[in-house]
Amino acid sequence: MPTELTIYTAAETRQAWLAALAEAGDGPLRLAADSVAEADAAGVQLVLALSRSLAERSRSLRLVDPSPALRGACERLGLSALLSSGDAA
Amino acid sequence: MSSAEYDASFIAEALPAFVSEAEEQIATIEQLLLQLEDAPDDRGLLDALFRCAHTVKGSAGIFGLDAVVGFTHHVETLLDRLREGEIALTPELSTLLLRCNDQIRQLVAQAQGGEADADGEARRAALIAQLGAQGQTASAPQAAAASVPAPSAAATTRWNVAVTFAGDTFRNGMDPLAILHYLAQAGTIERIACTGDTVPALELLDPENCHLGFDFDIACAQGRDAIEEAFSFVRDDVQLQIAALEAALTGAPVSDVAAARADVVTAPVPGATETARAKGREAGDSNRYIRVQADRLDAVINLLGELVIAGAGRCCWRARAARPRWWRPTSTSAASSRRSATARCSCAWCPSARPSRVSAASCATPPPSSARTSRCTSSAATPSWTSRSSSASPTR
Numbered sequence: 019m020p021t022e023l024t025i026y027t028a029a030e031t032r033q034a035w036l037a038a039l040a041e042a043g044d045g046p047l048r049l050a051a052d053s054v055a056e057a058d059a060a061g062v063q064l065v066l067a068l069s070r071s072l073a074e075r076s077r078s079l080r081l082v083d084p085s086p087a088l089r090g091a092c093e094r095l096g097l098s099a100l101l102s103s104g105d106a107a
Numbered sequence: 108m109s110s111a112e113y114d115a116s117f118i119a120e121a122l123p124a125f126v127s128e129a130e131e132q133i134a135t136i137e138q139l140l141l142q143l144e145d146a147p148d149d150r151g152l153l154d155a156l157f158r159c160a161h162t163v164k165g166s167a168g169i170f171g172l173d174a175v176v177g178f179t180h181h182v183e184t185l186l187d188r189l190r191e192g193e194i195a196l197t198p199e200l201s202t203l204l205l206r207c208n209d210q211i212r213q214l215v216a217q218a219q220g221g222e223a224d225a226d227g228e229a230r231r232a233a234l235i236a237q238l239g240a241q242g243q244t245a246s247a248p249q250a251a252a253a254s255v256p257a258p259s260a261a262a263t264t265r266w267n268v269a270v271t272f273a274g275d276t277f278r279n280g281m282d283p284l285a286i287l288h289y290l291a292q293a294g295t296i297e298r299i300a301c302t303g304d305t306v307p308a309l310e311l312l313d314p315e316n317c318h319l320g321f322d323f324d325i326a327c328a329q330g331r332d333a334i335e336e337a338f339s340f341v342r343d344d345v346q347l348q349i350a351a352l353e354a355a356l357t358g359a360p361v362s363d364v365a366a367a368r369a370d371v372v373t374a375p376v377p378g379a380t381e382t383a384r385a386k387g388r389e390a391g392d393s394n395r396y397i398r399v400q401a402d403r404l405d406a407v408i409n410l411l412g413e414l415v416i417a418g419a420g421r422c423c424w425r426a427r428a429a430r431p432r433w434w435r436p437t438s439t440s441a442a443s444s445r446r447s448a449t450a451r452c453s454c455a456w457c458p459s460a461r462p463s464r465v466s467a468a469s470c471a472t473p474p475p476s477s478a479r480t481s482r483c484t485s486s487a488a489t490p491s492w493t494s495r496s497s498s499a500s501p502t503r
Contacts (some may be wrong), residue, residue, distance in 0.1 A: 025277050028314035035309060059284040060277045062305055064314055071308040092289050096299035096321060 019051045019081075023061030023088065031061075035068050039075075046070055051084040057091040065092075065100055117400050118170060122219060125166050126212055134210050140201055147197075153190035161185050161323045163211060167218070169398055175214045180234045182207045194241055203241075207234050265352040271302070271320035273344040277476045281341045282321055290337045294327030324352060406464075 069079040167175035302320035
């Protein structure tokens, strides 16, 4: 995950994640989320879209060790579910 | 000048004006009270009376005269109830108000450096108690008014907010997260769900398109207006529904704490609730204004002016930087240096920018061939030398 998960980096982050999606694999996709220093709604929406894409492939998203910034943004936006899947890992 | 000195000099300059204005208002209050003795129900007079007290309180607030504001507030509250017809102006009440008016006059005089009276404090406390005792429902609003700095439980109301952001929200520079952060400060968000069902999969997502919506409950002391205000910058980008939750309490899944708080909401004396709500609105309105010293405003406007000038300078610099890399004023001939001095910039801000005149001048006096390269000016987007190379013949 990028350090800055915001609208400013959304396009390139999406490209990077699409590349990760294209790599064959099964089981949950693990993303190290401890380095996210800044997150906004556009960034969290991107995570939501990624988890949706994975769900279509019968896979799940695991956010490993989410940083306080990412955790705070998800909780504020009512998307704690994105985090809990990571805790379950 | 330090900010404290600014404050001191501003107050020293303007305080006499406040005192004379306040004295006028106080004299008017006295006259109005005397007039009202003959016509105690005259709505016009009662309104005028309220306005006078309100003006005194408001301008005393500007000068930070807390004693005047605090005491006048109690008088104003009673006058408000008088003009709303909640209580009647009896001769006793009229006398009480005249005595209060005397105290306001005294406090204003003290503000100007008059001597503080030792027993005035006790006298005012007694008057405040008497003001509070007027009418049977007096105690509830008075108590609420007395504890203005503390968040009053009676004004806290719970709301359900359903909001959907339009696709352009991100592009317009708005962040729903920031709005929710703001709301979380204005009140307590108790439950929030993201209604992001329309967020497409990553492959189909335009990351700059917003697909988010939220449904949440919020306990907010400042009421519906404060919630709406949080969305004021995105008003064109949201579908917003705000519903009061008191009625739906039994059906709503709320925690015990929240339910207990809701009991408090419904507890106040009937009739006082509306007043408390009106007060909340009033407080909300006053929160929308900030007081700024005229001097500081001046300073800000000066800075703004400098910013505009600096911006124009940057624009010129950019225009220069945008010239082709081969643009070098290589020739030291007088003609070319004069030309390069006048032909600097085409931006609208720059007073030296006269692209049309520049090109006319270049045509009239074709430069020596060695200086030809310097003829391309900031209108470099369509390099002029391409079209003029034939007319500026090197044989000249």
